[in-house]
Amino acid sequence: xxxxxxxxxxxxxxxxxxxxxxxxxxxxxxxxxxxxxxxxxxxxxxxxxxxxxxxxxxxxxxxxxxxxxxxxxxxxxxxxxxxxxxxxxxxxxxxxxxxxxxxxxxxxxxxxxxxxxxxxxxxxxxxxxxxxxxxxxxxxxxxxxxxxxxxxxxxxxxxxxxxxxxxxxxxxxxxxxxxxxxxxxxxxxxxxxxxxxxxxxxxxxxxxxxxxxxxxxxxxxxxxxxxxxxxxxxxxxxxxxxxxxxxxxxxxxxxxxxxxxxxxxxxxxxxxxxxxxxxxxxxxxxxxxxxxxxxxxxxxxxxxxxxxxxxxxxxxxxxxxxxxxxxxxxxxxxx
Amino acid sequence: xxxxxxxxxxxxxxxxxxxxxxxxxxxxxxxxxxxxxxxxxxxxxxxxxxxxxxxxxxxxxxxxxxxxxxxxxxxxxxxxxxxxxxxxxxxxxxxxxxxxxxxxxxxxxxxxxxxxxxxxxxxxxxxxxxxxxxxxxxxxxxxxxxxxxxxxxxxxxxxxxxxxxxxxxxxxxxxxxxxxxxxxxxxxxxxxxxxxxxxxxxxxxxxxxxxxxxxxxxxxxxxxxxxxxxxxxxxxxxxxxxxxxxxxxxxxxxxxxxxxxxxxxxxxxxxxxxxxxxxxxxxxxxxxxxxxxxxxxxxxxxxxxxxxxxxxxxxxxxxxxxxxxxxxxxxxxxx
Numbered sequence: 001x002x003x004x005x006x007x008x009x010x011x012x013x014x015x016x017x018x019x020x021x022x023x024x025x026x027x028x029x030x031x032x033x034x035x036x037x038x039x040x041x042x043x044x045x046x047x048x049x050x051x052x053x054x055x056x057x058x059x060x061x062x063x064x065x066x067x068x069x070x071x072x073x074x075x076x077x078x079x080x081x082x083x084x085x086x087x088x089x090x091x092x093x094x095x096x097x098x099x100x101x102x103x104x105x106x107x108x109x110x111x112x113x114x115x116x117x118x119x120x121x122x123x124x125x126x127x128x129x130x131x132x133x134x135x136x137x138x139x140x141x142x143x144x145x146x147x148x149x150x151x152x153x154x155x156x157x158x159x160x161x162x163x164x165x166x167x168x169x170x171x172x173x174x175x176x177x178x179x180x181x182x183x184x185x186x187x188x189x190x191x192x193x194x195x196x197x198x199x200x201x202x203x204x205x206x207x208x209x210x211x212x213x214x215x216x217x218x219x220x221x222x223x224x225x226x227x228x229x230x231x232x233x234x235x236x237x238x239x240x241x242x243x244x245x246x247x248x249x250x251x252x253x254x255x256x257x258x259x260x261x262x263x264x265x266x267x268x269x270x271x272x273x274x275x276x277x278x279x280x281x282x283x284x285x286x287x288x289x290x291x292x293x294x295x296x297x298x299x300x301x302x303x304x305x306x307x308x309x310x311x312x313x314x315x316x317x318x319x320x321x322x323x324x325x326x327x328x329x330x331x332x333x334x335x
Numbered sequence: 336x337x338x339x340x341x342x343x344x345x346x347x348x349x350x351x352x353x354x355x356x357x358x359x360x361x362x363x364x365x366x367x368x369x370x371x372x373x374x375x376x377x378x379x380x381x382x383x384x385x386x387x388x389x390x391x392x393x394x395x396x397x398x399x400x401x402x403x404x405x406x407x408x409x410x411x412x413x414x415x416x417x418x419x420x421x422x423x424x425x426x427x428x429x430x431x432x433x434x435x436x437x438x439x440x441x442x443x444x445x446x447x448x449x450x451x452x453x454x455x456x457x458x459x460x461x462x463x464x465x466x467x468x469x470x471x472x473x474x475x476x477x478x479x480x481x482x483x484x485x486x487x488x489x490x491x492x493x494x495x496x497x498x499x500x501x502x503x504x505x506x507x508x509x510x511x512x513x514x515x516x517x518x519x520x521x522x523x524x525x526x527x528x529x530x531x532x533x534x535x536x537x538x539x540x541x542x543x544x545x546x547x548x549x550x551x552x553x554x555x556x557x558x559x560x561x562x563x564x565x566x567x568x569x570x571x572x573x574x575x576x577x578x579x580x581x582x583x584x585x586x587x588x589x590x591x592x593x594x595x596x597x598x599x600x601x602x603x604x605x606x607x608x609x610x611x612x613x614x615x616x617x618x619x620x621x622x623x624x625x626x627x628x629x630x631x632x633x634x635x636x637x638x639x640x641x642x643x644x645x646x647x648x649x650x651x652x653x654x655x656x657x658x659x660x661x662x663x664x665x666x667x668x669x670x
Binding site for chain 2: 075101104105108112113116117120151153154156157158159161162163165166169170173176177
């Protein structure tokens, strides 16, 4: 493993940090890490039902955070919150591709209006802020080549992809125009502790984990050979912190990715080393077929070159740690 | 001149046609043409002050149109309007780049929310509709090569570009997913009769025309050598009608363009053959410098190949016709 170019912890200790969506899956993992390295963390979360935000994600450290319940679609109260923040991680958003097609107006509000409100708040109240936006590989749609590079054509296949892409453009535009130090990271399939498992519309890894951990039959759409680059959430948190503290990243759009892609069958096989379950292959339902993109894995050499980032947990190690976490917190996550 | 592949008039006579933004510059020219070829035209326009909508644009045929005053940001009333329409031309929107930076939330509403409401209305009430969206070359930002092709990278340099791009993606997505027959045209610098001249924030051609027609000093930012492809609005209307009636265009994004690009100095020189004025070159104001894209002209061979379209009016002929129009309607457009 290459050493990171720098240790972000030293840049973050004592800093004021805002995490939007900080009660959600990735947000809470990030907030806990920020706390551990000595940041003063404010969390903004709208706690929209079924979207993954849950105060218990912060246990047993809940009281160490300033928590503001705010829907970012309401712009004005946000202005006050961004003042005096050194770093802002924008993780709030709607992540379900299917929901974005069923209710595109809600997706527009949660991903597009919210993000515009945030960059506008920074422009007016805190243009010196460092702003990291968690985007998604979904903006590429069906890859034209593999691995996918950041400059490859974008081609969103659902309204979620359209709105996340608009969110990216806002960040880059406000960097160019108003010197906000913004970074866009395109996340791929993230899994790990505090992931919301109950809502089956939040991605394939959460569905598979939920079924496996409960000993249910694991259902794979198609033949399970679709490949993805799976990232453990701890590695995603590493990437977020490194990107925030590496000036060469500002104004950039950067892919995350894995050391190697794995098929969904391999993901399930890794799970099966820790849980007992049966596997069933079923045909794609129509609404999923429309938005399925086949194989995807990204080229993340730009992020590595800029920051030294690379994933520390391979699929097997990540899965072991994830299963252990959920087993010891079954009452919160599996009921 | 190549003959068009077909005459769109025959496909349009007797049809029910909806024009959003139909009281504006391009919308009113389109509506008048549609009327002339025998369509039954409904116009939707919010008549937002300073945005160019004006009932007088339809004179002396105002009474031949069904006119609905509706802000497309309000989705539900739109549902009723799209029912029973054969063709829908979506021209409503905010077009000022500077305004989009000063008030990005308004631009989001007028370009993004409105367009999502329209495609959703079609999906639910009229998926058999043919839907033509007037987008803009602004989505490309600063060209990386000239002429610019449709597959060249998009890179919006203002929030208007971001929101128009989202509007394009909606149209393409709803074509792919719900079989709505949508076409996206990327318009370039359009000029001609019924253009709003008074609001100096609606594009360089309108500013230059207004100054020249009033005999004021014409002010050019920079040295005036920036090249553009100028289209007379009659040619843009041709393109809209051909695209709507050519099945090969559905699901496509297509550039408009001119036989050859002209510099702003050449545009002013063409004007000077019909009006008397002085010219002054002034430095770019800061806010315009930020969003100026230098030279731009597009490759429009795709649209030509699919439809046979090409501009019928060169700059000199177009300018003569335009100046004559505004001179004979000075009380409406120049006061």
